[in-house]
Amino acid sequence: MSPTLDIAKARSNFPALKDGFIFADNAGGSQCLQSVVDHISDYLLNTNCQLGADYSVSATSTKRVADGAVSAALLINAASPEEIAFGSSSTMHVENLARALENDILADEEIIITPEHESNCGPWKKLGARRGITVKLWAATQIPESPNNTYAVQLALDTLLPLVTSKTRLVAFTACSNILGSITDVAKVVSALREEAKKKGARKLEVCVDCVAYAPHRRIDVKAWDVDYCYFSFYKVYGPHIGMLYARKASLSNSITSLAHHFLKVDATSYKLQPGGPGYELPYSTTAVVPYLQSLSPSGDLDDAFALIAAHEQALLAPLLGYLTSPEARARGVCVVGNEKIDMNRVPTVSFVVAGDRKMASKDLVAVFDKKGGMGIRYGHFYAYTLIDSLQPKLDINDGIIRISLVHYNTVEEVETLVKELKEVLA
Numbered sequence: 001m002s003p004t005l006d007i008a009k010a011r012s013n014f015p016a017l018k019d020g021f022i023f024a025d026n027a028g029g030s031q032c033l034q035s036v037v038d039h040i041s042d043y044l045l046n047t048n049c050q051l052g053a054d055y056s057v058s059a060t061s062t063k064r065v066a067d068g069a070v071s072a073a074l075l076i077n078a079a080s081p082e083e084i085a086f087g088s089s090s091t092m093h094v095e096n097l098a099r100a101l102e103n104d105i106l107a108d109e110e111i112i113i114t115p116e117h118e119s120n121c122g123p124w125k126k127l128g129a130r131r132g133i134t135v136k137l138w139a140a141t142q143i144p145e146s147p148n149n150t151y152a153v154q155l156a157l158d159t160l161l162p163l164v165t166s167k168t169r170l171v172a173f174t175a176c177s178n179i180l181g182s183i184t185d186v187a188k189v190v191s192a193l194r195e196e197a198k199k200k201g202a203r204k205l206e207v208c209v210d211c212v213a214y215a216p217h218r219r220i221d222v223k224a225w226d227v228d229y230c231y232f233s234f235y236k237v238y239g240p241h242i243g244m245l246y247a248r249k250a251s252l253s254n255s256i257t258s259l260a261h262h263f264l265k266v267d268a269t270s271y272k273l274q275p276g277g278p279g280y281e282l283p284y285s286t287t288a289v290v291p292y293l294q295s296l297s298p299s300g301d302l303d304d305a306f307a308l309i310a311a312h313e314q315a316l317l318a319p320l321l322g323y324l325t326s327p328e329a330r331a332r333g334v335c336v337v338g339n340e341k342i343d344m345n346r347v348p349t350v351s352f353v354v355a356g357d358r359k360m361a362s363k364d365l366v367a368v369f370d371k372k373g374g375m376g377i378r379y380g381h382f383y384a385y386t387l388i389d390s391l392q393p394k395l396d397i398n399d400g401i402i403r404i405s406l407v408h409y410n411t412v413e414e415v416e417t418l419v420k421e422l423k424e425v426l427a
């Protein structure tokens with residue numbers, strides 16, 4: 001028999017799960033591991049001093065902080081910890097990255113973005129406006145297998161390639177949508193992009209991938225993907241509020257202008273993208289995430305652990321998506337926003353609206369759950385403003401969609417409870 005995830009064991013690492021509250025807003029942020037909290041307190045109580053000095057506590061402290069990048073490099077299969085920068089959030093990282101890339105983008109070159117989370121759109125739009133650079137949109141389009149639901153949209157490769165020209169310099173997209181739940185085949189997209197850019201004679205193509213909604217569900221592999229930049233937030237991957245930015249060594253050498261103080265010798269390292277220090281206790285605390293993930297698989301292998309996570313998450317998805325796409329729910333006006341199919345191209349982040357004759361505002365549906373208590377779900381645009389605003393028929397942007405998002409420490413029983421309550425609310 002193939003191994004399955006030991007959910008009770010996984011849950012025992014998260015004190016917050018003990019009282020039975022159902023966390024179903026996990027795409028907004030996961031629970032934090034006890035071991036991460038232990039690392040934070042150990043650092044602050046025992047080794048909290050300035051980095052880089054010669055005294056013994058500083059040496060320990062310096063190594064602890066540096067281990068954060070070593071561990072993150074292992075997690076995403078980076079060639080070196082020198083390719084990892086830490087910062088307060090993913091949003092801040094991309095803004096920094098856009099500033100650092102500005103000198104290496106010519107005024108007549110072009111950037112392609114998606115309508116997904118604004119973190120990978122806004123900084124590029126602002127860069128475009130500052131420099132008069134054209135910014136094109138790789139829009140989400142109707143999923144052909146779901147012709148009766150105009151909210152079933154996705155990013156499709158065949159609509160991206162015609163946007164590539166001899167001027168394309170950067171393409172910024174998501175590895176997974178925080179609304180649609182769909183996974184982008186990053187390796188395939190990057191390879192097709194590079195081929196197309198080469199064919200059309202582009203001077204230099206780089207790719208920046210938002211992995212925030214992807215990182216809790218699948219393994220990032222920057223080498224296999226052949227990406228230049230990618231990022232995610234540890235607070236969605238069982239850690240503290242800190243973001244990680246990967247920048248390929250060649251890009252650090254050839255594309256990035258340092259954001260560090262002029263007198264600091266940063267060479268071709270992530271320090272170029274880290275104005276100020278990386279933080280102390282938080283990068284150190286992230287070193288507890290990889291051992292936790294490894295502990296999920298009998299082999300201790302990260303790829304095996306993510307395979308178990310993905311399999312369990314498919315089991316979580318089944319009752320929820322099964323109900324939301326059922327004839328009963330459709331008749332009640334439920335429309336899934338995103339991929340309606342339960343398959344490996346999807347994570348258990350499920351969005352929907354209630355339309356039709358008995359339309360229900362997202363706010364009102366969520367309010368019923370808030371009043372009942374015992375579980376947390378949420379409504380809105382979740383900062384994927386352009387995506388939600390582009391859906392047809394048009395939605396009230398502030399009411400947005402209802403999002404129920406699960407991660408591997410959720411149980412199938414929790415999801416069944418959610419579905420039962422949803423049925424009652426929509427009856």
Ligand SMILES: Cc1ncc(COP(=O)(O)O)c(C=O)c1O
Nearest residue numbers: 089090091117119178212213233
């Ligand atoms: C897909 C996606 N990208 C980026 C972000 C932004 O991350 P941060 O809050 O660390 O800036 C989020 C946050 O929800 C997200 O879901």
